[in-house]
Amino acid sequence: MKEKISNNIQIKNKRATFDYELLETYTTGMVLTGTEIKSIRLGKASLVDTYCIAEKGEIWVKNMYVAEYFYGTYNNHVARRDRKLLLSKKEIRKIESAARNNGFTVIPVRLFINDRGLAKLVIAVAKGKREYDKRESIRERDDRREMDRAFKK
DSSP states (O other): OOOOOOOOOEEEOHHHHHHEEEEEEEEEEEOOOHHHHHHHHTTOEEOTTOEEEEETTEEEEESOEEOOOTTOOTTOOOTTOOEEEEOOHHHHHHHHHHHHSTTEEEEEEEEEEOTTSOEEEEEEEEEEOOHHHHHHHHHHHHHHHHHHHHHHO
């Protein structure tokens, strides 16, 4: 009988919710090499300054950092290569049309390992926040923190 793989890898793009208003999210698979998935399972990846583009009917994630695998030899991967995302054609068309609109972008939000041991990336169609929106987000976060402190006493 197969054992369940218990991975709790959760790599988040913390700046995404601060800088962008997330409108629609999609969970996608990625085309990875062997050493890339091993590095991700060790938690050696980052979504800082990462974005997605649509070209020729495909969605690609750009500038995603996956550290080189320590035990990888000449088969090791390039740390910041472009990686293809696996989506249905309907989802790709939807994302392409949203990304073409002015002020919208596609950004990765979270990278995780699912219960089958596969790396999944949550991407979102997002709209950039203005400076006053960011101040409002900070104020809401501080208010929530104050309420939690008062509730615990």
